[in-house]
Amino acid sequence: MLVTRWDRSLAAHLLSLVSNLERYIQGEDAAQLLPECLALRELLQLWLIQNDTVPGETERYGALRHHLGIVSQLAMMEGRQLLPEYFSGGLMQQGPHLVYLWMPPSEEAHNLSEQLSCYGFMVQTMYQASKLAQALQEATPAAVVAYTDFTPGDPIMALADTIRGLCPLLFCSPRYDFEARLQAVRAGAAGFLAWPLLAHELIDNLNFGDLGEKRDPLRVMIVEDMASLAGLYANVLNSHGVDALQVTDPARVLDGIVQFRPDLILMDMYMPECNGMELAQIIRQQRLLDGIPILFLSVEKRQSIQLDTLTLGIDGFLTKPVAPEELVVTVINRARRYRKLRSYMINDSLTGLLNHSHLYAQLEYEVLRAKRDQRALSLVMLDLDHFKTINDSYGHPAGDEVLVNLARFLKERLRRSDLISRYGGEEFAIVLPGTRQEDALRIMNAMRQAFSQIEQRSNQQTFHQTFSVGISSLASAEDTTQLVQQADDMLYQAKRLGRNRVEGYSPEQSPLSRRESEA
Numbered sequence: 001m002l003v004t005r006w007d008r009s010l011a012a013h014l015l016s017l018v019s020n021l022e023r024y025i026q027g028e029d030a031a032q033l034l035p036e037c038l039a040l041r042e043l044l045q046l047w048l049i050q051n052d053t054v055p056g057e058t059e060r061y062g063a064l065r066h067h068l069g070i071v072s073q074l075a076m077m078e079g080r081q082l083l084p085e086y087f088s089g090g091l092m093q094q095g096p097h098l099v100y101l102w103m104p105p106s107e108e109a110h111n112l113s114e115q116l117s118c119y120g121f122m123v124q125t126m127y128q129a130s131k132l133a134q135a136l137q138e139a140t141p142a143a144v145v146a147y148t149d150f151t152p153g154d155p156i157m158a159l160a161d162t163i164r165g166l167c168p169l170l171f172c173s174p175r176y177d178f179e180a181r182l183q184a185v186r187a188g189a190a191g192f193l194a195w196p197l198l199a200h201e202l203i204d205n206l207n208f209g210d211l212g213e214k215r216d217p218l219r220v221m222i223v224e225d226m227a228s229l230a231g232l233y234a235n236v237l238n239s240h241g242v243d244a245l246q247v248t249d250p251a252r253v254l255d256g257i258v259q260f261r262p263d264l265i266l267m268d269m270y271m272p273e274c275n276g277m278e279l280a281q282i283i284r285q286q287r288l289l290d291g292i293p294i295l296f297l298s299v300e301k302r303q304s305i306q307l308d309t310l311t312l313g314i315d316g317f318l319t320k321p322v323a324p325e326e327l328v329v330t331v332i333n334r335a336r337r338y339r340k341l342r343s344y345m346i347n348d349s350l351t352g353l354l355n356h357s358h359l360y361a362q363l364e365y366e367v368l369r370a371k372r373d374q375r376a377l378s379l380v381m382l383d384l385d386h387f388k389t390i391n392d393s394y395g396h397p398a399g400d401e402v403l404v405n406l407a408r409f410l411k412e413r414l415r416r417s418d419l420i421s422r423y424g425g426e427e428f429a430i431v432l433p434g435t436r437q438e439d440a441l442r443i444m445n446a447m448r449q450a451f452s453q454i455e456q457r458s459n460q461q462t463f464h465q466t467f468s469v470g471i472s473s474l475a476s477a478e479d480t481t482q483l484v485q486q487a488d489d490m491l492y493q494a495k496r497l498g499r500n501r502v503e504g505y506s507p508e509q510s511p512l513s514r515r516e517s518e519a
C-alpha cells in the first residue's frame with residue numbers, strides 16, 4: 001500500500017517491523033537478508049526524518065517497491081526446507097545421454113549396449129559394486145539400468161539408495177511376478193522392464209514422465225523487472241529441476257519465448273515499462289503463443305482486479321511474497337499439464353513428432369528469425385526407402401514400429417532446439433536452426449549410417465531400414481516455399497541416384513537446372 005500511497009504512520013510501523021526483523025536475523029544464519037533489511041531501514045528512516053518532504057511516487061515506486069519486494073520475498077524463503085521429496089533427483093543430471101547398465105556380460109547385454117549407442121547414448125556396462133560406485137562418483141548418468149532376479153543379497157539392492165539420490169534407477173528382470181515388482185517398488189525403482197530388454201523399450205521409459213523431465217527439464221520464463229527477485233524465483237525453481245530463464249526487459253519476451261519455448265510464463269503484474277496485462281495481451285495475440293500458461297505474480301490482493309485478469313486469459317495468480325512451496329507446486333503442475341496437452345495438440349499421434357501444419361507455422365517463424373539475425377538455417381526432408389516392401393513383407397504394424405523407431409532415433413540424436421516433424425506418411429521434415437548446409441550434410445550422413453545399423457524387429461524376424469535425405473539452406477533460398485521446394489527436389493535426387501544417401505542443394509546441380517539444360 002505504501003508503494004501506491006504515502007502514509008507516515010504506516011511507514012513508521014513498517015520501520016519498526018523491519019528493525020525487529022533485523023534484530024532477529026542477526027542471531028540467525030540469514031546473511032542474504034541483512035543487507036536488504038539495512039537498505040530498507042535506511043530508506044524509511046530518511047523519509048521519516050525529512051518531515052516536510054513527502055517521497056514522490058517515482059521514488060516509492062522504484063526504491064521502496066524494490067527493497068520491500070526483496071525483503072518480503074527473502075524473508076519468506078529464508079530457512080525454508082524446499083520440498084526435497086517433490087523432485088527426488090534435484091538438479092538436471094550431467095549426462096542426459098549417459099546410461100550405466102548393471103548386468104552380467106552376455107550377448108543380450110552387448111546387443112543392448114550397441115543398439116543404445118546407435119540411438120546416440122553413451123553406455124557403460126558394469127557388474128561390480130565398486131566399479132558402479134566409482135562410476136557414479138565420476139559422472140551422474142541419465143539413469144542406471146540394473147538387471148536383477150531379486151535373489152537375496154543382490155549387491156544392487158545395497159546400492160539402490162545411493163543411486164536414487166543421484167538419478168533414476170530402472171530394474172530389468174526375467175521375473176515379473178508381483179513379488180518381484182513389489183521389491184522393485186520398495187527399492188525405489190523408477191521403472192520395471194522385462195528381460196531381455198529391447199533398446200527402444202528402454203528409451204521410451206527414459207523419455208516419459210518424471211524421467212523425461214530429468215532429461216528435458218520443464219522450462220519456465222520469469223518476467224520480472226527486478227533482477228534480484230527474478231533471481232530468487234529462478235533459484236527456487238532451479239533447485240527443483242526446472243530450467244528458469246529470467247527476463248527483465250519486457251521487449252525481449254517475444255524473442256525469448258520463441259527461443260526458449262517455455263512451458264509456462266511467470267510474470268510480474270506491475271512493471272514500469274509495460275505492465276503485465278499489456279504484455280500478456282501481446283503474447284495472446286500471437287497464434288503460436290496463445291496457449292502458453294501465464295501466471296501473474298503480484299502484491300495485488302483485490303479480487304475484482306484478479307478476476308479481470310482471468311478474463312484476459314491469464315491462468316492464475318500468485319500473491320507476493322510467495323511461499324517457495326506454493327511457487328514450486330503451482331508452477332510445476334501447470335507447466336507439466338501444459339506440456340502434456342500441447343503434445344496431444346501439435347504432435348502426430350503415432351510418432352509423437354510435430355505434425356505437418358505445426359511444423360510449417362514454426363518453420364515460417366524460424367526462417368524470419370534467421371533472416372533477421374543473419375543466421376544459418378537448414379531444412380532436411382527425409383523419406384524411408386522402399387517402405388512399401390516393409391509393409392508388404394512384415395505387415396503394417398511392423399511398418400508403424402519402424403516409423404516410431406525413426407522418430408525416437410531423430411529425437412535422441414538431434415538437438416532439443418531442432419524441429420522434427422512427420423511431414424506425411426513415411427516422410428519427415430527437420431528444421432536445423434543455426435546450421436549451415438555443409439554441417440547439415442555431415443550430421444545427416446552420420447545419422448543415415450547409424451540408423452541403417454539399427455535392428456528393426458517384427459515377431460521373430462529382424463531387418464534393417466534405410467532412408468534418403470534432401471537438404472537445402474537459407475543461403476540459397478529466398479523464402480520458406482523455396483526452401484521446402486529445394487529440399488524436396490534434393491530428396492527426389494537422392495531417390496533417383498539409388499536411395500540410402502544424402503543430397504544437398506546447389507544451384508548448378510538442381511534437378512530443375514538439369515532439366516533446363518537437358519531441354
Ligand SMILES: Nc1nc2c(ncn2[C@@H]2O[C@H](COP(=O)(O)OP(=O)(O)OP(=O)(O)O)[C@@H](O)[C@H]2O)c(=O)[nH]1
Binds near residue numbers: 403
Ligand atoms: N505402416 C505404415 N505405412 C505407411 C504409413 N504411411 C504411409 N505408409 C506407407 O508408406 C508406403 C510408401 O510407399 P511409396 O510412396 O511407394 O514409397 P516407398 O516404397 O517408400 O519407396 P521409395 O520412397 O521410392 O523408396 C506406402 O505403402 C504407404 O502405405 C503409416 O502410417 N504406417
